[in-house]
Amino acid sequence: MFRIVSHTIARDLRLALRRPADLASVLFFFIIVASLFPLGVGPEVDLLRQLAPGVLWVGALLATQLSLPRLFADDYRDGTLEQLALSPNPLGLMVLGKVIAHWLVSGLPLALLAPVLGLQFDLPTDALWVLAGSILLGTPALSGIGAIGAGLTLGLRGGGVLLSLLVLPLYIPVLIFGAGAVDASVSGLGPGAHLSLLAALTVGGLAFAPWAAAAALKIALE
Amino acid sequence: MFRIVSHTIARDLRLALRRPADLASVLFFFIIVASLFPLGVGPEVDLLRQLAPGVLWVGALLATQLSLPRLFADDYRDGTLEQLALSPNPLGLMVLGKVIAHWLVSGLPLALLAPVLGLQFDLPTDALWVLAGSILLGTPALSGIGAIGAGLTLGLRGGGVLLSLLVLPLYIPVLIFGAGAVDASVSGLGPGAHLSLLAALTVGGLAFAPWAAAAALKIALE
Amino acid sequence: MHWNSFSDFIAMGGHGLYVWGAFGVTALAMILEPWLVIRRHRAVRERLARQLRAEARLEQAP
């Protein structure tokens, strides 16, 4: 059972490494989004500091979300997904593997990068740590929920945009608790409560989402 | 010469109408981004009003940008692009047609929707008009520049994210002048200068971009 | 010469961290880059030579 998960992770990671441009590009998208806002909003430092948690979390969310359409699309297009569905292992486990691999190449690097961008917004050091932590905790839930959306929109033309439509509303709780944690830390309250809610979302998401996504995939293949 | 442009527009519009989900999704993405920010940032009205031009423009920009990867990808995958390149008409004109069609199903509806979202941020009426006008004027440039990026990244795996990386930096002037126009109108200065700069960008973009994009497409097909 | 001592020189009138941070990272980058380039050049030469030798051998022994 764990072997099938780890094989899937290994394969997906290898594919991801085969095109390092992808990984880099998710990160740069994050950087660019985080840099667009100040340009649109204007350069006042105080205003920007207030905005920072929201902007960075929205950026992380959009960056994750951008890489979702390809979670299953490649496998679908070239027929691999059919083969996976026909393999004698539970499809849910393979989806779990794919979700974990997706997190490793999106959520994890985003969490590492976020504090650097936080500096641009002049966030205090404490808040930077909380920012990284909250993104680390929250992104697995994003990958999991995203997998459901990616499964449901698979093979639909314009799936990419439809996908955002389905997934972003489900991302809102993660966004609220995530940005909330950083806000709380900036304003001197402890971020603990928010972080534990985030952790709960992630555990729930990872336990439940792969199976829902697997069901969606089976429908897409019919 | 104009016939080939209009034929291309007609075909692309028909395809777009065949999947109305797409059009709807661009709009909903815009709505969702514009609604995520208040959630991430918090509900103070004054703060939000200050943010509005930037957030709405960034939203419009990301929404346009999201629909770019499919500008040529479908035609490439199913072989239509080869056929276009082999047709005895200048490829640049067909690209121009595709760019205009893209604008008609992305930029135009965004401009119509933007004032409604502006209301959510409590923008004054004048500013709402300027917002709609600036988006109307600026988005053709976005579609044009986007076409270059879409052509350059065509057929590359992970092209979608690479595309954002290439295109978003080039979008920044449009963003600055666009959001600047709204800002200027909010703060009582006239938006005229910003708007004419936007118009200049658009004219330049539409005159030049299709040919650059066509060159990129020919390279992708080699 | 307006430095009274070596520690004065390091302190840079209180801005030592900034000045040395700037010069240090620049120096580091300008050492690292050529080093990487040279290393890659050597690796490429070796790899290509190996490949070409293998090819030559294949051609000689049909």
Place this chain on the structure above:
Amino acid sequence: MRMIHWFKFSAPSTFYPLAGKLIPWFWALFAGFALAGLWISFFVAPTDFQQGEGYRIIFIHVGASWMSMFIYLVMAFWAGMGLAFNTRLSGMMAQALAPTGALFAFISLWTGALWGKPMWGTWWVWDARLTSELILLFLYIGFIALTRAIDDSRRSDKAGAILALVGVVNIPIIYFSVKWWNTLHQGASVSLTRAPAMASIMLWGMLFSAFAMWMYAVAVALMRVRTIILERERHTDWVRELLLDRS
């Protein structure tokens, strides 16, 4: 006649050994300029009465900023030559320059940030010049990412060329941003038309370090282009001879 010479040297097989001979000279020039520049920056230039010792960052900051823009222009020039005349070497030059240009853009940002903290009290402001320099870095990275993502060298040269040419518009924006927008960042203090606004010794320091960086950029780019030439020309007879003889 000119043209013939030009095409002769733009043949990779003649350029490769030529570059090999030139590289040491550029390193030597680099060393000379760098020593002179460093000497001026630390031992000749006086303490600034306003900014204290912190201003010594200027000696790298300005040079790196200039080079980051200049290298982009050169890169775009090569790229355009490649598109127009279909010379193989041009694309290789463009690709060899990009990482060095990106490095200088990064150094400009880094030193600027380290200067900004003591001077303006913040690492970063969203000022037009700073922002456009950041965009320049993104453009370099975009160019590198694009050319790496395409593995057919001919295609990647052409695609990169289009991107480089499109991105050129950013350079005047960076340069004139201080004039166009009223910003925190310093305006141009070196100009050909009017007398230098700063002490001439500082000007010399900046010029020396900028020349050092220039020589450095040429040397590194030549080294890199030699690697690229080898990789791309590995099937030609001259590379075969070159590699099989020596090793």
Place this chain on the structure above:
Amino acid sequence: MLEADNLECIRGARRLFHGVSFGLAEGELLFLQGKNGAGKTSLLRMLCGLSPPESGEVRWKGASIRKLADDFRADLCYLGHLNAIKEELSPLENLLASARLAGEDLAADDALDALAQVGLSGREDLICRYLSQGQKRRVALARLVQERRPLWILDEPFVALDVHAVDWLVGIIGAHLQRGGLAVMTTHQPVEIPAGAVRVLRLGA
């Protein structure tokens, strides 16, 4: 072993086929014929359990494949119109990855051997995007070399292959039947499978 009982397939307003029944025993090949659009692909996907029949049932070893689920799939090897290979992996990596994901262990040597058999020696490490149409198909077919599951379902396996490759594939399928395997296959090209019992089913008028 494999039984189809009164299968019906409806697509849109069209009834593609109905009352399709057959039984297939060990060592037998079912050759599905019919003109373009007759419903061959649709029937094969039904036999795999990918799409449910409108009415009727598919049975494997006497039990419904819906119920058997994973147990049925463990006995099945399906090869569709699409190749199921990743364009950015090499043939070798593709073969290893697909074996692993199907829950099997394939040694690298065996994989190399299989690739050599399908005529891809020298291209084991070239990414598949650069392969020709026929070479891509060969990568997909290389799976069959080591495949020991009893039921093969092949949808136009000969497409894009040159004559040598067609001969090779015919041999592989023959060997599979000899071992007591079952196969269901479609193709528009005239081929001769040198095997025991070939049964033919024509779909459509």
Place this chain on the structure above:
Amino acid sequence: MLEADNLECIRGARRLFHGVSFGLAEGELLFLQGKNGAGKTSLLRMLCGLSPPESGEVRWKGASIRKLADDFRADLCYLGHLNAIKEELSPLENLLASARLAGEDLAADDALDALAQVGLSGREDLICRYLSQGQKRRVALARLVQERRPLWILDEPFVALDVHAVDWLVGIIGAHLQRGGLAVMTTHQPVEIPAGAVRVLRLGA
């Protein structure tokens, strides 16, 4: 009319072919042969001007196709491995749109007629996603019915077609040659084109 002069093709480290030269006159068919990966598709794309040859030149009516550019393309009809049809348009819409984008006017009646000839009557308005593999290929081939340009370049046109459709296509190509057209074609299936001069070019050892 069509001349290839000493063409060379390099892909990655491999020289696929070199010194390929031929001339093709009116009413002649060039039958390109070679095993999978020999470079047939690559050569056809070169003849179209889609990818430039490493060395050598393609000439049409005596002038280089690089120079002729649009004038050459106005005489050319290319049909590749891919069908160039939109899955969300119907066969009729596909046919009309592709004719228009190629700069030709096709009357709806003629288009319907062409679709009927390729055996798609009754499916003119079904979107192409639902068509079977062979039916999609037929939509792509329907272009040829009305096609009067002199040079046809066809890359494995018979793939996925059933026997009837193959016969029909053979007839269409024959008629084109009879009219004085030129054609270059590859296929792995054995077919007989009933036409004047068939020249054969084998790529690869």
